[in-house]
Amino acid sequence: xxxxxxxxxxxxxxxxxxxxxxxxxxxSRLPNFAHGxxxxxxxxxxxxxxxxxxxxxxxxIVLGIVATAIIGALxxxxxxxxxxxxxxxxxIATYAIGLAIxxxxxxxxxxxxTFTLPSFLAGSIELGGIAVDNQRLFVLGSGVGxxxxxxxxxxxxxxxxxxxxxxxxxxxxxxxxxxxxxKALVSFALGSGLSAFAAIxxxxxxSIVVETGYNVLIYxxxxxxIGGLGSWGGAIxxxxxxxxxxILTEVFLSTQYQMVISLLAIIVTLxxxxxxxxxxxxxxxxxx
Amino acid sequence: xxxxxxxxERIDRGIKxxxxxxxxxxxxxxxxxxxxxxxxxxxxxxxxxxxxxxxPYWRRVINILCVYALLAIxxxxxxxxxxxxxxxxxxxxxxxxxxxxxxxxxxxxxxxxSIPAAALAGAVVSTxxxxxxxxxxxxxxxxxxxMYPLLFTRVIEAFDLxxxxxxxxxxxxxxxxxxxxxxxxxxxxxxxxxxxxxxNDDIGLVMHAxxxxxxxxxxxxxxxxxxxxxxxxxxxxxxxxxxxxxxHVYMWAGLSLFALDFSIIPIAAVTIGGGGILFGAVVGCLxxxxxxxxxxxxxxxxxxxYCSVLTAFxxxxxxxxMPYCTRKYQQFERWxxx
Numbered sequence: 001x002x003x004x005x006x007x008x009x010x011x012x013x014x015x016x017x018x019x020x021x022x023x024x025x026x027x028s029r030l031p032n033f034a035h036g037x038x039x040x041x042x043x044x045x046x047x048x049x050x051x052x053x054x055x056x057x058x059x060x061i062v063l064g065i066v067a068t069a070i071i072g073a074l075x076x077x078x079x080x081x082x083x084x085x086x087x088x089x090x091x092i093a094t095y096a097i098g099l100a101i102x103x104x105x106x107x108x109x110x111x112x113x114t115f116t117l118p119s120f121l122a123g124s125i126e127l128g129g130i131a132v133d134n135q136r137l138f139v140l141g142s143g144v145g146x147x148x149x150x151x152x153x154x155x156x157x158x159x160x161x162x163x164x165x166x167x168x169x170x171x172x173x174x175x176x177x178x179x180x181x182x183k184a185l186v187s188f189a190l191g192s193g194l195s196a197f198a199a200i201x202x203x204x205x206x207s208i209v210v211e212t213g214y215n216v217l218i219y220x221x222x223x224x225x226i227g228g229l230g231s232w233g234g235a236i237x238x239x240x241x242x243x244x245x246x247i248l249t250e251v252f253l254s255t256q257y258q259m260v261i262s263l264l265a266i267i268v269t270l271x272x273x274x275x276x277x278x279x280x281x282x283x284x285x286x287x288x
Numbered sequence: 289x290x291x292x293x294x295x296x297e298r299i300d301r302g303i304k305x306x307x308x309x310x311x312x313x314x315x316x317x318x319x320x321x322x323x324x325x326x327x328x329x330x331x332x333x334x335x336x337x338x339x340x341x342x343x344p345y346w347r348r349v350i351n352i353l354c355v356y357a358l359l360a361i362x363x364x365x366x367x368x369x370x371x372x373x374x375x376x377x378x379x380x381x382x383x384x385x386x387x388x389x390x391x392x393x394x395x396x397x398x399x400x401x402s403i404p405a406a407a408l409a410g411a412v413v414s415t416x417x418x419x420x421x422x423x424x425x426x427x428x429x430x431x432x433x434x435m436y437p438l439l440f441t442r443v444i445e446a447f448d449l450x451x452x453x454x455x456x457x458x459x460x461x462x463x464x465x466x467x468x469x470x471x472x473x474x475x476x477x478x479x480x481x482x483x484x485x486x487x488n489d490d491i492g493l494v495m496h497a498x499x500x501x502x503x504x505x506x507x508x509x510x511x512x513x514x515x516x517x518x519x520x521x522x523x524x525x526x527x528x529x530x531x532x533x534x535x536h537v538y539m540w541a542g543l544s545l546f547a548l549d550f551s552i553i554p555i556a557a558v559t560i561g562g563g564g565i566l567f568g569a570v571v572g573c574l575x576x577x578x579x580x581x582x583x584x585x586x587x588x589x590x591x592x593x594y595c596s597v598l599t600a601f602x603x604x605x606x607x608x609x610m611p612y613c614t615r616k617y618q619q620f621e622r623w624x625x626x
Binding site: 031033078079082083086087088089091092093095096097099100103104106107214217218221225229254256259260263266267270271 | 367368371373375420421423424426427428430431432434435436438439442443446447548552555556559563586587588589591592594595596598599602603606
């Protein structure tokens with residue numbers, strides 16, 4: 001029961017963090033290696049707004065999400081747009097930007113466990129004899145909310161449909177008058193905003209440390225690969241697999257195996273079904 | 289001339305045209321033109337330890353410079369000749385270093401055996417580890433290589449393997465500091481010219497083809513995965529050699545061999561020096577590594593600096609310095625009517 005509950009919560013957390021990465025990759029085929037860096041940045045921005053500027057917490061959160069989305073959009077507009085299509089340069093550039101942000105934050109003094117965000121909901125409740133703090137339940141609820149909202153957005157709004165079109169067939173979408181570069185910009189901003197949203201939900205559970213940036217990146221990538229790069233449904237299923245695997249290793253082995261498990265899962269996926277669980281669409285493209 | 293319709297025209301220098309063909313051996317000047325840059329590089333590298341003799345600290349920098357140059361060559365080879373972007377160069381350094389430590393300290397192999405053995409073992413292990421993602425195109429290779437160094441660090445730290453966070457101490461050092469300098473310099477030159485020879489050979493052609501169009505390579509009846517595995521083996525051998533050497537220089541193998549510097553400096557060096565021609569990697573290291581020694585005071589800020597320079601080069605000068613200089617060396621420009 002405990003395993004089930006915490007497994008679900010952990011899985012939703014994972015899928016929230018992975019959503020931004022898999023969204024950007026799914027729409028514009030851009031691997032955003034700066035994903036983890038944006039995650040940490042948004043937490044730091046909110047912390048700065050609350051502690052240095054003394055802003056209202058809610059306002060700070062909105063500001064943090066918007067600022068991160070703008071950072072993502074600028075990153076696309078100023079740098080990635082110029083090297084679009086050159087895959088080696090894309091990978092190197094996003095990786096370099098991510099590293100620059102993370103190490104810059106570390107150099108700028110983001111060290112130790114002094115950087116914490118207050119949780120939205122204090123206290124905890126009993127669920128079937130297990131104490132669960134409200135923040136985790138809030139993460140669960142808003143995770144489901146975000147997925148629903150995103151699904152509706154993609155299905156019923158014009159921008160969402162355009163994004164979906166680009167994801168399915170970029171050339172055909174361009175023929176229908178969809179500006180691929182502009183939509184990629186939107187997807188980058190959206191992905192960055194989503195990673196900020198995830199960060200703000202999850203970071204109150206611990207403290208803001210720069211190493212989270214690398215962990216988030218790795219787990220997002222693991223989830224995206226296992227689910228099939230760019231497949232949203234696959235990402236959710238995969239985050240449940242990895243989420244439960246993590247909780248199970250934590251209970252039966254020790255926390256140190258968590259990362260080994262994710263890597264093992266990636267390797268097994270690559271060996272057995274390289275395009276991931278639901279990555280049917282681009283199967284032929286990815287294989288040699 | 290200035291009606292806005294002029295264009296710049298590049299024309300090969302006469303000496304370049306002459307030395308391309310049979311006339312290359314016609315006069316000393318042509319021969320010097322052809323071999324000049326190479327002699328400059330070789331002689332410059334070989335004289336470096338002698339010139340820096342009064343500064344023992346900078347003589348040690350030569351060693352680390354050569355290790356970085358080896359890594360950069362490996363990165364350049366993988367990225368621009370096969371099309372595999374390796375984001376975790378520190379994996380090779382770490383594996384090579386730890387293997388050297390185990391061979392030297394636990395198995396008591398002498399230094400001149402432990403370094404090649406460690407390079408070989410490290411190359412075999414990294415090739416096997418990377419093998420699953422070789423049958424895939426795209427970002428998978430970058431992702432997997434990004435993860436391995438982080439994974440190794442965590443595993444060694446968590447399970448207290450191989451000395452845990454203290455590392456393995458007590459490796460043999462080199463008998464003399466000049467031997468230390470010259471062994472790695474000669475290895476660097478051998479790797480540089482050897483790898484270039486490989487790339488100009490048939491197998492190099494196939495490797496370039498794998499990067500450009502792997503389907504056509506497959507259609508020619510060549511196993512793409514095998515070619516890729518071979519390339520990864522070569523690159524990781526070079527990287528592990530550097531790692532094993534470094535462990536012996538430091539007389540210590542520890543977690544800092546998996547440090548981020550070993551992943552990012554080679555990438556930055558290749559981008560600055562120019563990709564695809566191996567020499568660019570060395571030139572980039574010659575610029576970056578001394579710079580990084582001057583900036584030692586700034587700590588992790590150096591990584592921010594590398595990344596910014598790297599991004600700027602990718603965006604504004606994606607060809608890099610070396611191709612730019614080559615062009616200036618071989619061609620001149622003039623304005624012509626369009």
